[in-house]
Amino acid sequence: MSDALFQSFGGIARMILFATMAYVSVVLILRISGKRTLATLNAFDMIVTVALGSTLASAILSRSTPLTEALAAFVTLVALQWIVAWGSVRFRTVARIVRSEPALLVRNGDVLHGALTRERITERELETVVRQSGARTLDNTSAVILETDGSFSVVAREGSDEGSDYAKAGLR
Structure with a gap:
């Protein structure tokens, strides 16, 4: 010992x-x-x-x-x-x-369910990413992109008071 x-x-x-x-x-x-x-x-x-x-x-x-x-x-x-x-x-x-392509998961607040399925992301995980970005809800997002490194980019809608124009959330 x-x-x-x-x-x-x-x-x-x-x-x-x-x-x-x-x-x-x-x-x-x-x-x-x-x-x-x-x-x-x-x-x-x-x-x-x-x-x-x-x-x-x-x-x-x-x-x-x-x-x-x-x-x-x-x-x-x-x-x-x-x-x-x-x-x-x-x-x-x-x-x-060696490289993957970014995947668009949300377009103008609409969830792209086929993309979620391909990337093995649940809607609940997606909502968490949006909340962590400061956009709060999917309706406040212009786009959510799963980046090639596994991070998420959340782009807030124009004129939205929520979040920033571009926020990174670290769910991998």
């Missing part, structure tokens, strides 16, 4: 040194790779971001993984993300494979 709480000061020192070196290395890698690496514009981006975090956590906490191997894994994920993003900008086929 005592090993679960404390093993040695050497282990703590190793963890601090390893975490610091990993942190500095990851910051440098991310600065070199550019802002897009951590953007969550679509599901693929989110998966890569989670994988990068998992790789970093495993590298810091695992005594059996050398820092160079962990950084090699991190660089590989960043490079793959860069290649896929580069390919999706240049080739329509790649873009179709």
Whole structure:
């Protein structure tokens, strides 16, 4: 039981040194790779971001993984993300494979039930999104769009006193 709480000061020192070196290395890698690496514009981006975090956590906490191997894994994920993003900008086929399209869920206050069904969103969830945006009711919305990253954009109707012209709600 005592090993679960404390093993040695050497282990703590190793963890601090390893975490610091990993942190500095990851910051440098991310600065070199550019802002897009951590953007969550679509599901693929989110998966890569989670994988990068998992790789970093495993590298810091695992005594059996050398820092160079962990950084090699991190660089590989960043490079793959860069290649896929580069390919999706240049080739329509790649873009179709890795990107989803935004889905219009509400038009001029009218719920598009077919779109809700395709996107597996309930009307109750949709109403929650609208309330969180400040528009309060579907009648106050010009559009509700399920974005490619899983967030919702709520566009208030012109002249509506409710909400703003554009509000983001974070239901995923």
